[in-house]
Amino acid sequence: MSIKENLQIIQSKLPNNVTLVAVSKTKPVEDLMEAYNAGQRVFGENKIQEMVTKYEEMPKDIQWHMIGHVQRNKVKYMAEFVSLIHGVDSLKLLKEINKQAKKHERVIDCLLQIKIAQEDSKFGMQSNDANDLLKSEDFKELQNICIKGVMGMATFTDDKKQIESEFKYLKSCYDELQSIIANNCNLEIISMGMSGDYPLAIDCGSNMIRVGSSIFGARNY
Ligand SMILES: *Cc1c(COP(=O)(O)O)cnc(C)c1O
Secondary structure (H helix, E strand, O other): OOHHHHHHHHHHHOOOOOEEEEEOOOOOHHHHHHHHHOOOOEEEEOOHHHHHHHHHHOOOOOEEEEOOOOOHHHHHHHOOOOOEEEEEOOHHHHHHHHHHHHHOOOOEEEEEEEOOOOOOOOOOEOHHHHHHHHHOHHHHOOOOEEEEEEEOOOOOOOOHHHHHHHHHHHHHHHHHHOOOOEOOEEEEEEEOOOOOOHHHHHHOOOOEEEEOHHHHOOOOO
């Protein structure tokens, strides 16, 4: 099936409140343009350099989401245009994003990545550390970032029960963080769910799904 058909099938099943991030990492601009021409405007990449190259080549009404792990020394390359950074997992990184956003006189929206998987390989913060971060004095000073919600990646497994409990855990972290009041924090996004598990993620409260292979086909690394 074509990229356009894949997108239409997924979109037709999504509740209105759920945003589809088309994860286009490793895919050529032609493929992204096919999605763009089918109406897709939100794209997710996991490497900053690749996202910059695609940003430069593609129409400027695209919202670019950085969904991968972010190296601090590369934030400057995307600060001008990135629309949402999903993988923020430290105050140090937030400070750098704030600094680079300030240079461009803008506010960059971010999600805190919470560790929900049991595997060691996944990045992310413990929920109590996220809580402490958002309550800290250092955080309040960062006026060029806005925390819009949380992101999580479930364990890579076929065990639906385990994935479901990890998604529910992320939703409960999100609900808990809602009590925090700060003018650079406005929680409305729960980013969870990928090609293999997004219907389950939506059932568990996700309102932003990151789908790659179900749209663009399998990736060859
Ligand atoms: C690659 C990736 C996805 C999309 O994965 P698919 O299984 O292809 O849908 C989602 N989230 C993150 C963080 C990714 O790196």
